Amino acid sequence: xxxxxxxxxxxxxxxxxxxxxxxxxxxxxxxxxxxxxxxxxxxxxxxxxxxxxxxxxxxxxxxxxxxxxxxxxxxxxxxxxxxxxxxxxxxxxxxxxxxxxxxxxxxxxxxxxxxxxxxxxxxxxxxxxxxxxxxxxxxxxxxxxxxxxxxxxxxxxxxxxxxxxxxxxxxxxxxxxxxxxxxxxxxxxxxxxxxxxxxxxxxxxxxxxxxxxxxxxxxxxxxxxxxxxxxxxxxxxxxxxxxxx
Amino acid sequence: xxxxxxxxxxxxxxxxxxxxxxxxxxxxxxxxxxxxxxxxxxxxxxxxxxxxxxxxxxxxxxxxxxxxxxxxxxxxxxxxxxxxxxxxxxxxxxxxxxxxxxxxxxxxxxxxxxxxxxxxxxxxxxxxxxxxxxxxxxxxxxxxxxxxxxxxxxxxxxxxxxxxxxxxxxxxxxxxxxxxxxxxxxxxxxxxxxxxxxxxxxxxxxxxxxxxxxxxxxxxxxxxxxxxxxx
Numbered sequence: 001x002x003x004x005x006x007x008x009x010x011x012x013x014x015x016x017x018x019x020x021x022x023x024x025x026x027x028x029x030x031x032x033x034x035x036x037x038x039x040x041x042x043x044x045x046x047x048x049x050x051x052x053x054x055x056x057x058x059x060x061x062x063x064x065x066x067x068x069x070x071x072x073x074x075x076x077x078x079x080x081x082x083x084x085x086x087x088x089x090x091x092x093x094x095x096x097x098x099x100x101x102x103x104x105x106x107x108x109x110x111x112x113x114x115x116x117x118x119x120x121x122x123x124x125x126x127x128x129x130x131x132x133x134x135x136x137x138x139x140x141x142x143x144x145x146x147x148x149x150x151x152x153x154x155x156x157x158x159x160x161x162x163x164x165x166x167x168x169x170x171x172x173x174x175x176x177x178x179x180x181x182x183x184x185x186x187x188x189x190x191x192x193x194x195x196x197x198x199x200x201x202x203x204x205x206x207x208x209x210x211x212x213x214x215x216x217x218x219x220x221x222x223x224x225x226x227x228x229x230x231x232x233x234x235x236x237x238x239x240x241x242x243x244x245x
Numbered sequence: 246x247x248x249x250x251x252x253x254x255x256x257x258x259x260x261x262x263x264x265x266x267x268x269x270x271x272x273x274x275x276x277x278x279x280x281x282x283x284x285x286x287x288x289x290x291x292x293x294x295x296x297x298x299x300x301x302x303x304x305x306x307x308x309x310x311x312x313x314x315x316x317x318x319x320x321x322x323x324x325x326x327x328x329x330x331x332x333x334x335x336x337x338x339x340x341x342x343x344x345x346x347x348x349x350x351x352x353x354x355x356x357x358x359x360x361x362x363x364x365x366x367x368x369x370x371x372x373x374x375x376x377x378x379x380x381x382x383x384x385x386x387x388x389x390x391x392x393x394x395x396x397x398x399x400x401x402x403x404x405x406x407x408x409x410x411x412x413x414x415x416x417x418x419x420x421x422x423x424x425x426x427x428x429x430x431x432x433x434x435x436x437x438x439x440x441x442x443x444x445x446x447x448x449x450x451x452x453x454x455x456x457x458x459x460x461x462x463x464x465x466x467x468x469x470x471x472x473x474x475x476x
Contacts, residue, residue: 072472126421133418140408150404153469154418157400160465161422168425168454172432 007218015211022204029197037194046106048197052205054099054124060092060209061131065159068152079224080217082148085155086138087216089131091209096128123166130158130165144224252343259334259347264354266324273317273355278362281313285366295372300441302371303434306363307427310356310394314423315416317355318398321348322406331406331474341471345399349466353395360387373438382448383437389452390430393459397422400466403474429454 008016030048037044067085071077103121104114115121138151190198267273288305292298298305325331334344364383367373375383401418405411429451435441436448 126424129417129421133414133421136414136417137404140410140414142408149472153472154404157422157465157469160461164425164458164461165421168428171454172428 007215007222012211012214015207015214019204019208019211022200022207026197026200026204029193029200034193034197035191040110043106043109044194046102046109048201050099050102050106051198052201053095053102055202056205056209057092057095057099057127059206060088060095060213061127061158063088063213064092064131064134064155068155071148071152072156077145077148079144079148080221082144082152083217083220083224084213086135086151087213087220089134089138089155090216091212093128093131093135095205095209096124096131100124100128119166119170119172122169122172123162126165126169127162130161134158144227252340252346255339255343256346256350259344260350260354263321263324263348263351267351267355272320273358277313277316277320277355278359280316281309281359281363282366284309284312285363285370289370298371299373302367302373303438303440304427304431305371306360306367306434307390307430309363310360311420311423311427313359314356314394314398315419317352317359318402318419319412319415321352321399322402322411326406335474341474342467344474345403345466345470348403349395349399349463352398353391356391356394356398357387360391367438373440375438376445378445379437379439382445382452383434386430386433386437386448386452386455389455389459390426390433393426393455393462394423396459396462396466397426400462400470400473403470406474425458426455429458 026048030045034045034048036042064085067081067088071081071085074081103124107116108114134151134154137154138147140147140150142150285305288309289298292301322331331344335341364387368375398419401415401422405415405418408414433448433451433455436443436445436451439445
């Protein structure tokens with residue numbers, strides 16, 4: 001990679017263009033072409049952002065866990081796995097935040113309140129906090145290897161913790177409407193175009209996520225090598241100044 | 246060297262070391278316990294109504310436990326990192342799983358002492374009344390919940406140990422993880438206290454949840470503690 005090449009390649013640029021096209025078409029389908037809901041009216045359109053963003057967050061945290069597991073299990077521990085795990089978690093946190101915000105706005109419009117103490121909402125909030133903690137652990141002092149090991153263990157502990165929190169919060173209470181598409185027993189209640197828009201949203205957000213992770217892990221690589229080489233370069237410059245060889 | 250017996254010896258030695266440090270410094274009795282008690286008093290100021298206090302006493306008791314736990318965990322690892330004691334143990338080739346078990350045990354003993362005190366405070370200040378079975382249930386809840394808290398506290402305390410800004414990091418990491426304990430222990434204690442007309446028998450399933458939590462984190466901690474503190 002030459003110093004001025006940035007983090008893009010021709011492949012990521014193509015992907016980027018595709019994502020832009022998809023985002024525009026999602027906006028058109030979500031806001032214009034798809035029908036209003038019989039009960040909820042136009043507020044149902046929040047779904048085209050809300051559902052894809054939590055979907056993407058789940059993919060992101062799953063990827064974080066897998067990469068962390070791979071990092072720890074390989075004999076030749078490659079920091080690339082750690083960087084993908086970290087990049088994925090960062091973007092996952094972003095998307096959980098988006099889904100929490102859109103969800104509470106939607107809740108305000110349909111339930112009349114921003115927040116209800118329902119099991120799924122509460123565990124999602126915990127998911128958010130847990131990965132904010134994970135990101136804080138990544139920022140602790142130490143070498144790249146220390147960071148990688150600590151955060152990998154953290155990511156795997158989170159996999160343990162999240163079902164436990166989810167389970168206990170579920171025991172605590174549950175009100176949230178059941179998943180309306182994923183429920184195998186229920187007939188799909190969304191009309192064709194709404195369903196299409198929703199799937200378009202899932203595809204768009206997933207590709208957006210891939211694009212973001214590719215770039216983010218490359219900037220992380222640059223940050224890491226900057227941290228590694230920065231000191232060497234500084235020492236070399238001081239030596240040159242002093243005329244020491 | 247890492248036979249089961251020597252591991253047990255190491256774990257007990259580490260626990261004894263931690264407890265005797267605590268005993269000599271008196272931090273638990275002179276600082277943490279008064280802190281926990283003042284938290285209980287402050288709750289009473291915030292919820293200025295005896296009826297409400299009685300109703301929410303179990304939750305307040307466990308919240309005060311969690312807050313105090315943050316201090317105790319912090320302290321448990323300040324002792325280790327201050328003179329590079331943890332490094333010395335590792336250099337000596339001591340099994341990290343055994344260190345984990347030892348430090349968890351010491352933490353559990355301290356937390357249990359605190360909980361007894363908090364239970365007494367709840368009885369005295371909040372006017373909680375219990376039957377004999379209720380008292381037994383509260384006791385079992387405290388034992389099982391403490392087992393889980395001790396393991397989780399040691400695990401995440403070890404992670405934050407030696408890191409800059411650990412005072413602020415530990416609560417962020419620890420509180421979300423112990424949410425199931427807060428939920429389970431509060432519900433079980435509500436049943437034990439009979440708050441809001443809850444029957445004593447309703448508490449036992451929650452104790453099951455606490456037990457699952459304790460077992461999972463005891464195993465996870467024994468495995469993960471090594472990689473976490475191993476630099």
